[in-house]
Amino acid sequence: MSKITIPLGPQHPALKEPVNFTLVLEGEQISGSAVNLGYNHRGIEKAAEDRTFLQDIYLIERVCGICSHSHTTCYITCVEELAKAEVPERAKAIRTLVGELERVHSHLLWLGIAGYEMGFETLFMYTWRDREQVLDCLELVSGNRVHYGINTIGGVRRDITPGQKAEILKRVAILEERTKYYVKLGTEEATVLARTRNVGLLPHDVALERGAVGPTARASAVKRDVRKDEPYLIYDKLDFNLITHNTNDVFGRLVVRVLELVESYKIIRQVLDYLPEGPIAVKVPAKIAPGEAVNRYEAPRGEDFHYLKSNGTDKPERVKVRAPTMANYPSVSYMLDGGYLADVPMVIAAIDPCMSCTDRAMVYDNKAGKVRVYGWDELRKYGIEHYKKRGVDFTKL
Amino acid sequence: MQKPARALFEVLGHLFKKKATSNYPFEKAVVDARFRGRIAFESDTCIGCKMCVRVCPAKAIEIILSAEQPPAPAPAADGTAPVPVKKKFDCIMSLDRCIYCSQCVDVCPKKSLISTQDFELAHTDRKTLKRHYK
Ligand code: SF4
Ligand code: SF4
Numbered sequence: 229m230s231k232i233t234i235p236l237g238p239q240h241p242a243l244k245e246p247v248n249f250t251l252v253l254e255g256e257q258i259s260g261s262a263v264n265l266g267y268n269h270r271g272i273e274k275a276a277e278d279r280t281f282l283q284d285i286y287l288i289e290r291v292c293g294i295c296s297h298s299h300t301t302c303y304i305t306c307v308e309e310l311a312k313a314e315v316p317e318r319a320k321a322i323r324t325l326v327g328e329l330e331r332v333h334s335h336l337l338w339l340g341i342a343g344y345e346m347g348f349e350t351l352f353m354y355t356w357r358d359r360e361q362v363l364d365c366l367e368l369v370s371g372n373r374v375h376y377g378i379n380t381i382g383g384v385r386r387d388i389t390p391g392q393k394a395e396i397l398k399r400v401a402i403l404e405e406r407t408k409y410y411v412k413l414g415t416e417e418a419t420v421l422a423r424t425r426n427v428g429l430l431p432h433d434v435a436l437e438r439g440a441v442g443p444t445a446r447a448s449a450v451k452r453d454v455r456k457d458e459p460y461l462i463y464d465k466l467d468f469n470l471i472t473h474n475t476n477d478v479f480g481r482l483v484v485r486v487l488e489l490v491e492s493y494k495i496i497r498q499v500l501d502y503l504p505e506g507p508i509a510v511k512v513p514a515k516i517a518p519g520e521a522v523n524r525y526e527a528p529r530g531e532d533f534h535y536l537k538s539n540g541t542d543k544p545e546r547v548k549v550r551a552p553t554m555a556n557y558p559s560v561s562y563m564l565d566g567g568y569l570a571d572v573p574m575v576i577a578a579i580d581p582c583m584s585c586t587d588r589a590m591v592y593d594n595k596a597g598k599v600r601v602y603g604w605d606e607l608r609k610y611g612i613e614h615y616k617k618r619g620v621d622f623t624k625l
Numbered sequence: 626m627q628k629p630a631r632a633l634f635e636v637l638g639h640l641f642k643k644k645a646t647s648n649y650p651f652e653k654a655v656v657d658a659r660f661r662g663r664i665a666f667e668s669d670t671c672i673g674c675k676m677c678v679r680v681c682p683a684k685a686i687e688i689i690l691s692a693e694q695p696p697a698p699a700p701a702a703d704g705t706a707p708v709p710v711k712k713k714f715d716c717i718m719s720l721d722r723c724i725y726c727s728q729c730v731d732v733c734p735k736k737s738l739i740s741t742q743d744f745e746l747a748h749t750d751r752k753t754l755k756r757h758y759k
Contacts, residue, residue: 279682280680282680282682282728283680283681283682283728284682285682286682286683286724286726286728287682290724350632350636351632354635357645360645367656367657367659367660368657368659369659370659371657371659371660371661371727372660372661372725375724375726377661377726377727377728380731385731386659409635412631413631413632413635416628416631417628417631417632418628418630418631
């Protein structure tokens with residue numbers, strides 16, 4: 229059968245954010261695929277360099293609208309590490325609480341999108357309605373539904389009152405009830421099973437080899453979760469399970485996420501019980517001691533990674549973000565190969581891609597209408613040539 | 626383990642449930658007291674330190690001297706220097722730039738900036754997005 233190459237995206241009804249996949253088709257089956265990123269590049273890392281550490285919190289929060297707390301917490305931990313600030317225990321507990329509420333809202337959002345992609349819109353409507361409960365909790369705690377702005381250097385900005393605690397517990401109980409239903413629905417409903425079983429297979433060793441993270445890896449029985457591997461905040465004091473599944477397919481990813489919801493409810497209850505008395509923030513000077521720091525954080529989509537370099541001023545010298553979706557893309561092209569065109573949206577959605585997180589570090593040359601990705605050597609040469617034309621010679625450096 | 630029409634009873638049950646959505650523009654939406662909405666300004670207490678301007682991540686605030694200043698105090702009867710009156714400041718807030726983080730509210734030493742629950746700020750006229758608080 230003759231091969232035909234088609235583009236999927238950057239604008240496509242099944243994609244929520246711009247990304248392009250080049251698919252080689254043999255009939256209905258995919259025999260090759262490539263991911264092209266860079267449609268959502270906003271230069272956040274560069275912008276971070278001319279803002280103060282404090283202002284960067286609000287910039288980094290906007291790396292992603294879904295896991296905004298993950299990014300700020302990861303970044304702020306780097307800053308606090310360099311400043312040698314002792315974050316109060318209560319602040320850590322509140323950060324953990326917001327982090328888990330965020331995971332609940334993100335997983336419920338994913339479940340809805342998965343329902344939508346598989347053509348089961350009833351599921352989409354129900355999960356998104358129930359998600360309002362957790363969004364209300366977040367508004368209650370932080371003041372906003374999406375960009376919580378709860379973190380500040382040295383602690384958190386808002387405390388939790390006993391009234392809020394009761395309200396959160398009430399809503400978590402409702403969500404727990406609903407999640408039990410989704411566990412049943414997800415594992416028994418014929419539509420779900422037909423669309424997700426044996427779709428987008430990612431065997432255990434391939435997941436390891438391609439460095440998959442988060443629920444994508446855990447659904448291939450990879451025991452990988454930063455909360456367990458390298459506990460941050462107060463995760464070492466909490467009792468929860470690392471959820472894995474061994475079906476390696478989209479169904480496994482669904483099961484992992486839904487069961488993680490149950491674990492998150494457990495964590496939220498424990499954190500609210502634990503909540504130690506004390507201050508919620510310490511003062512940290514605006515100028516941060518020079519040095520480098522890296523940090524990992526288990527975002528809803530997997531391991532989030534931040535690098536920070538400070539030169540002793542009140543602005544960072546370099547901020548680098550490696551979002552979980554970036555780590556999962558190598559696995560996507562494997563998952564797509566050999567599958568059917570109709571399953572593509574399902575497979576892509578199954579890693580819960582977040583383009584706004586991922587697209588920050590691509591270099592393109594648009595000369596002559598051709599898109600070209602530069603390698604490091606070429607990029608260096610190009611840079612030297614460019615400055616030579618302007619009369620600056622960097623060749624000797 | 627596969628059960629056909631697993632969601633059927635749930636769907637039928639919803640026929641008798643209350644609506645989950647609200648009739649928003651006609652029914653007022655309530656936000657939490659902690660909600661970070663439009664920033665209001667009180668000129669009486671502002672001392673013009675511009676901490677808010679320095680800290681704002683979106684460059685949304687401007688603090689300027691008011692056009693009308695309070696009259697200079699009359700010299701005291703015994704000839705000593707008069708107590709200077711506090712200068713008056715205006716605040717120009719760009720609602721289209723503001724990201725509603727409330728960092729300026731946190732940092733203001735005089736509590737002159739207040740986070741309100743006002744969130745219905747969309748407008749068809751760009752000029753109205755620049756608010757001049759006196
Ligand atoms: S509003 Fe507050 S922070 Fe801003 S200049 Fe006035 S007193 Fe200073
Ligand atoms: S709320 Fe934030 S963005 Fe808006 S004026 Fe205040 S500091 Fe600036």
